[in-house]
Amino acid sequence: MKRSAIRELLKLIAQPGMISFAGGLPAPETFPVEPLRAAADKVLTTLGSQSLQYSESEGIAPLRDYIAASHSRPGYTVRRENVAVVNGSQQALDLLGRVLLDENDTVLVENPTYLALLSAWRPLGVRFSAIPCEADGLRVEDLPALLQANPKLAYSIPNYQNPQGSLMSLPRRRRLAALLREYGQPLVEDNPYGDLRYEGEPLPDVFELNARNGDAGVLETEVIRTGTFSKVLAPGLRLGYVVAHPSVIDKIVLAKQSTDLHTASFNQYLVLELLQSGLLKSQIPKIRDFYRLRRDAMLAAMARYFPDVVQWTHPQGGMFLLATLPHGANTSDILSTALAQKVAFVPGADFHLDGRGENTMRLNFSYNTPEIIEEGIRRLGQVLHHALAQCPRQPAQPVTTAIFSASGGKLTKSSEASALRR
Amino acid sequence: MKRSAIRELLKLIAQPGMISFAGGLPAPETFPVEPLRAAADKVLTTLGSQSLQYSESEGIAPLRDYIAASHSRPGYTVRRENVAVVNGSQQALDLLGRVLLDENDTVLVENPTYLALLSAWRPLGVRFSAIPCEADGLRVEDLPALLQANPKLAYSIPNYQNPQGSLMSLPRRRRLAALLREYGQPLVEDNPYGDLRYEGEPLPDVFELNARNGDAGVLETEVIRTGTFSKVLAPGLRLGYVVAHPSVIDKIVLAKQSTDLHTASFNQYLVLELLQSGLLKSQIPKIRDFYRLRRDAMLAAMARYFPDVVQWTHPQGGMFLLATLPHGANTSDILSTALAQKVAFVPGADFHLDGRGENTMRLNFSYNTPEIIEEGIRRLGQVLHHALAQCPRQPAQPVTTAIFSASGGKLTKSSEASALRR
Incomplete structure (x- = not known):
């Protein structure tokens, strides 16, 4: 390490x-220091000790519901079962590595890529394979060849990538979403910076272009979407989440249980209160x-x-x-x-x-x-x-x-x- | 898993x-709902955004200093470098397993023992070896034979063990502390329940009986002491810690970095404020x-x-x-x-x-x-x-x-x- x-x-x-x-x-x-002070006051007044008790490893239900609703679109429905709450999106990456990757697995990443992703997954003994990139994102046309190596996972930051700040174009997003489906290739779409947009129109996430309703209303997607409140609220609350197929969420929750039981209940109620107050608008x-x-x-x-x-x-x-x-x-x-x-x-x-x-x-x-x-x-x-x-x-x-x-x-x-x- | x-x-x-x-x-x-509300108000008023920013993986310095001071005794000094703050003591166990244990390592545990310790370390492929136990704690006299198998770690809850509620006697604690030193055998001393004492006099931790000042004032000890504020304050804050030799702390901090960067800054400042207010008394x-x-x-x-x-x-x-x-x-x-x-x-x-x-x-x-x-x-x-x-x-x-x-x-x-x- x-x-x-x-x-x-x-x-x-x-x-x-x-x-x-x-x-x-x-x-x-x-x-948002003042809104947080008001939220802490309200949470402790109305919920009191409930906000300080142990809670479920998946995250508290109303926060999962809120995240699920905010990721649903007319074409598909994200449900509570698709969401796990974690200690910032860094923990999502750590848990995903632990439950999805084995030694010698191949992992596709943009090059250069997020340093702490490499730190989190390198100890697992995986082989990183570089996806060539351009100003408008990874070279999707090179993917079919790279997918021949049967990579267990791919990882990308389409929005304002760390460290380059690059933005994946809409055509590349569409092609990537289709390829993932065609090859059944799981992709971790990390999106810490999506809301920090200083120009241009917002582009749909790869998750949004890839997800669809499956049989019995279960969400089908190859994309594992990680997100965080660190950039739009505050990093010192350590609150992030994963949106994915229930089979992935179940594995994350298992690992989360033995890792640290659950994410701080108090912080989850605080952020839920801030979200429900409409602060983000x-x-x-x-x-x-x-x-x-x-x-x-x-x-x-x-x-x-x-x-x-x-x-x-x-x-x-x-x-x-x-x-x-x-x-x-x-x-x-x-x-x-x-x-x-x-x-x-x-x-x-x-x-x-x-x-x-x-x-x-x-x-x-x-x-x-x-x-x-x-x-x-x-x-x-x-x-x-x-x-x-x-x-x-x-x-x-x-x-x-x-x-x-x-x-x-x-x-x-x-x-x-x-x-x-x- | x-x-x-x-x-x-x-x-x-x-x-x-x-x-x-x-x-x-x-x-x-x-x-302590009301003290927490007052603490949240004070922290956000006096520290404001500082309490909401990213912070060091080791934990915030004043909280580490507080924990260090509370673990120091006339015979030895615990310093900031001996302390890491984690998301409840469950994360301490998870991180310790990840940095100290390899596949096929032998780990000595009391039998029966804490279920979530087994869940955390079993996926590492270690072999658990049972230490026979009695009403007054593990059979220390059996340890020399068990130590022949070169266990990488031992794990014990001396105070009101989970699941039995047993309490290790003072003579056994003394003998255990001496044996650990004699054999250079690391022991994780987990102490979530020590303050929940309903009768009898308090007994010194095995850590307290084992620790001594080494060369250049570095604390020498074979004991890795884990603790938590979940039982005396509230579990929904997810705040625990490890006290150990700096070489162990360094490894934990490395793992903590790639696991989830750090424990929520806000929760650390909240607990520090409660501790400094003398609430625990x-x-x-x-x-x-x-x-x-x-x-x-x-x-x-x-x-x-x-x-x-x-x-x-x-x-x-x-x-x-x-x-x-x-x-x-x-x-x-x-x-x-x-x-x-x-x-x-x-x-x-x-x-x-x-x-x-x-x-x-x-x-x-x-x-x-x-x-x-x-x-x-x-x-x-x-x-x-x-x-x-x-x-x-x-x-x-x-x-x-x-x-x-x-x-x-x-x-x-x-x-x-x-x-x-x-």
């Missing part, structure tokens, strides 16, 4: 004066406006301060972007210099499967104010100018097929972002 | 009119008085309503007792009849390692009021009278060496309980 690079870094960057683009922290200014637009400013501030500062030879992605949502330095540059080495200049990022190599990505860095734009982002990117720009001065002055080479490949021209879809990109 | 018998039963017994002695639920009347005596009445009510009702041939343990604390029917009786069969008569218990076989215990049942006395306990035991007495009418009228045979063995005369240590026993 490898120590998570991100979380170790989080300790280093706690030094005073440090500007960190390393973590994946939401902005605390967006947390005002909360999500507020968060979008808030984070859009920060993304734009980072893109503008990068355009101003970063060396010409550096390229970066232009996410339409989410919390991260990925910058790529010229081939030969090593962002792990550069990090030491950056930390000395009181600015932090996550070197990109750990997100990559194939030993590449040494010249990439992940930058978070959700946590810092626009002013601090400007100052941090200025510092980082100086560090990069210095570090790259020794390098041959050649343009950045794409380290993966992601983002910078064939459809490179589609990198920037919004006119604002386009204007900021040089 | 085997579906937990207890939690499945919990659903059945949700039927109206059912009197359940099956679960391990604390009494909701003891939950009034809360623990209140809970003791409350549960003592219920234990006594159950013992009195059993003496009145149970057939002569049934024997049972007389716990000095905790939440459970174990009743033993004559050899040949099967409590799993009897359970169906009992449920039809609207009374529930947990058949004892699942707590046992060796295929025995079919004629035992675990009864919980913490959840129901004395009046309901009386009525439930009356119903169960009728069921037992009917079920045992067909059996040869022979006294109960001990199914394990626990409780009813050589030191059987010491079963009942208190005069009150003695008076109740027939």
Whole structure:
């Protein structure tokens, strides 16, 4: 088991004066502190000790019902039996790995992909197989060949992927949903950032395009949809969920029982109260406006301060972007210099499967104010100018097929972002 | 992975009119609802969004410091580095199994033992080896022979064990602590019920008897002490902890990172606030008085309503007792009849390692009021009278060496309980 690079870094960057683009922290200014205080008061007044007692491993019934209803569509019905509540979507990934994967199983993942997914499943002894990616998502046309290896699971973040911020296009979503059904291929669709959309129209989840009512009203789907309230409410409540076929939910619940019995009842009642109060209707637009400013501030500062030879992605949502330095540059080495200049990022190599990505860095734009982002990117720009001065002055080479490949021209879809990109 | 018998039963017994002695639920009347409401208000007012943000996998520093200080003694110092915060002590057991145990490892456990420990560690492919037990705890004199098999871990609940309610004596604790040190044998000392003491003086933990200051002030101990706030505050907060050597804590924290990142920050700040307010000083005596009445009510009702041939343990604390029917009786069969008569218990076989215990049942006395306990035991007495009418009228045979063995005369240590026993 490898120590998570991100979380170790989080300790280093706690030094005073440090500007960190390393973590994946939401902005605390967006947390609904006052609504939560009112919710805690109401839950303890009306439910009292019931909200503090042991509860079912599946999650409390009214919260499961709420999640089920919010995932139902005219073409199919999600029921309570399709939902399990967990301690943030990270626990969903951990439990799914434990109940669905065996040693030497093949798992298809986007490359680069979410670091903590790799940390959670690597100890199981599985083999990760990379799905080539482009600016508009994984190369669905390559999937049939990859599926010949009988992967036990596939994993994707279609919305504003971590670490790249890429967004899977609607045609690719449709084709992926159909392929999963055709091959009976299970896919974990992780969607922590879907609501953090700063431009463009919302796209349907792969789950939505794949799910259908089966016999006896049982939901049929190859997609295992994980979700979380960490980004739209607050991460410190640790509340996430899985929506899937009942056979998958049953296995998760079995594992959950012996793992930690159940997710905190109190937190489930708190979040249910917030959801029923309609808070998200005002909360999500507020968060979008808030984070859009920060993304734009980072893109503008990068355009101003970063060396010409550096390229970066232009996410339409989410919390991260990925910058790529010229081939030969090593962002792990550069990090030491950056930390000395009181600015932090996550070197990109750990997100990559194939030993590449040494010249990439992940930058978070959700946590810092626009002013601090400007100052941090200025510092980082100086560090990069210095570090790259020794390098041959050649343009950045794409380290993966992601983002910078064939459809490179589609990198920037919004006119604002386009204007900021040089 | 085997579906937990207890939690499945919990659903059945949700039927109206059912009197359940099956679960391990604390009494909701003891939950500090009003102090928690005040704590939630204070935490959200003074800390605000900080209490809702991501936090360290180890747990928040002030809570770890509090737990460390409360486990320090004049002879040794427990430090922050010795403490990890988890989602209830069940998660501690799950994480410990995952980081310390490999397939085919031998694990020493009391027999019978905590069902969910077996559920958590059985999927790892370990071999459980039974430690013979008596009324005053595991047979320490048998340990040297058992340690020849090089068990990777041992597991014990010295205080008011689940399912028997037995209490390890001070001499056995001393000898156990010394043996662990002599053999370098790691022991998980699980202590969910230690504060629920209804008679007798408190005994030192095995951890307390084993820990010592090592070189450079590092705590040396073979004991991995798990604890929880579920019984003295409320289980729906899911807050537990591990106190151990830093090398063990480091491994737990690694696993915790990829499992669910960290325990809910908000719940940690809530519990810290309750602890710092000194609530436990009034809360623990209140809970003791409350549960003592219920234990006594159950013992009195059993003496009145149970057939002569049934024997049972007389716990000095905790939440459970174990009743033993004559050899040949099967409590799993009897359970169906009992449920039809609207009374529930947990058949004892699942707590046992060796295929025995079919004629035992675990009864919980913490959840129901004395009046309901009386009525439930009356119903169960009728069921037992009917079920045992067909059996040869022979006294109960001990199914394990626990409780009813050589030191059987010491079963009942208190005069009150003695008076109740027939």
